[in-house]
Amino acid sequence: MKSILVPVEEHLLIQPVLETALLLGRALDGYLEGMAITPDLPPYIASDIAIGDISFLDPEVRRQRAEAARRGFETFMTAQGVPQSGTGRSGLSFGWRGGDLAEDDFVGHYARAFDITVLGRPSDESHHPRPPTVEATLFESGRPVLLVPQTPPATLGTTAVIAWNRSTETARTVALAMPLLARAQRVVVVDFEDWGVSGPSVQDLSRSLTRNGLSVETRSLPNPHGHAGEAILSATVSLGGDLLVKGAYTQSRLRQFIFGGATSHILLNTTVPVLMAH
Incomplete structure (x- = not known):
């Protein structure tokens, strides 16, 4: 990178x-x-x-x-x-x-x-x-x-938080973020109960990242009940994250425009740097 x-x-x-x-x-x-x-x-x-x-x-x-x-x-x-x-x-x-x-x-x-x-x-x-x-x-x-975000960070990627929804988009984003994840002092993979799509578990991703030499923590949090974007940002801040890694638009852009979605909320409200890919 x-x-x-x-x-x-x-x-x-x-x-x-x-x-x-x-x-x-x-x-x-x-x-x-x-x-x-x-x-x-x-x-x-x-x-x-x-x-x-x-x-x-x-x-x-x-x-x-x-x-x-x-x-x-x-x-x-x-x-x-x-x-x-x-x-x-x-x-x-x-x-x-x-x-x-x-x-x-x-x-x-x-x-x-x-x-x-x-x-x-x-x-x-x-x-x-x-x-x-x-x-x-x-x-x-x-x-x-x-x-x-509106306030520039003092550090970038010291604590990286991955919002894992098991999607293709997030898997791609994690792969693209590896140069920054490899430098992080702390990597935390976060998922939410009954949120996201079918795919590998947070433990599966953690094992893969560990095999790549990363020291990884996992956090499984309660169902965000339709407020995934807000929950992701809150978790990132509470964990001291100075970089959020998340796939963009797992739902279609039109659906997010009409009904809202995690990507749309994060784009408009994040207070920490976010690495995204589609």
Whole structure:
């Protein structure tokens, strides 16, 4: 996990995103690449339809936003003593993807070439990270996303909590998280009574992780009674977790939108970094 993508957009969580991305980069001795992003262009634009702020359609505005994003990213990395990547450089370094603002769909595709993408916790409120960026990256990249809460963590992955629902998505997420799990001082696998899908037990996963050299604890907790996301976050905080590992959207995105679900709740409410994959 040496290649880290950091989409940059002006919002209230950009500082926590940069700080957490740097924590990850330092932990893994990795390369951090920034890129300037913007919402997807509407499929059509009619002059008599109000669609909100469309200033990002103006080429000069797009150039200015891309340049501001680059300056902010490079200024932060330089101030933190991170060297700019050069030909053949290995270890902690940073770079910037040039060009125009990248739309969400492109971010999802481009992220396939990276080990992980760092994004802020999404919200429908203005000046916050946008849900479509997170969804595009989760569904299109095939790679994990590290979601950053509003307050940046002091540590990352010292105590890793795995929310085990036995699903394919969570199994994939655990596999992708192994570089961070291998560094953790403590790994706790949590499951809930009568929650999740059919599959290997928490003990089965624990044995597999132990064979990979991890020291693992397990916690089996009472049925969350429809509040799995809230129960997972509460358990993570009570265990002192500074990283939550969970598969994204075991239920369909539409079902979660209509009825709610653990992924949706965690995306909108987490106070700890979350590593997710679909």
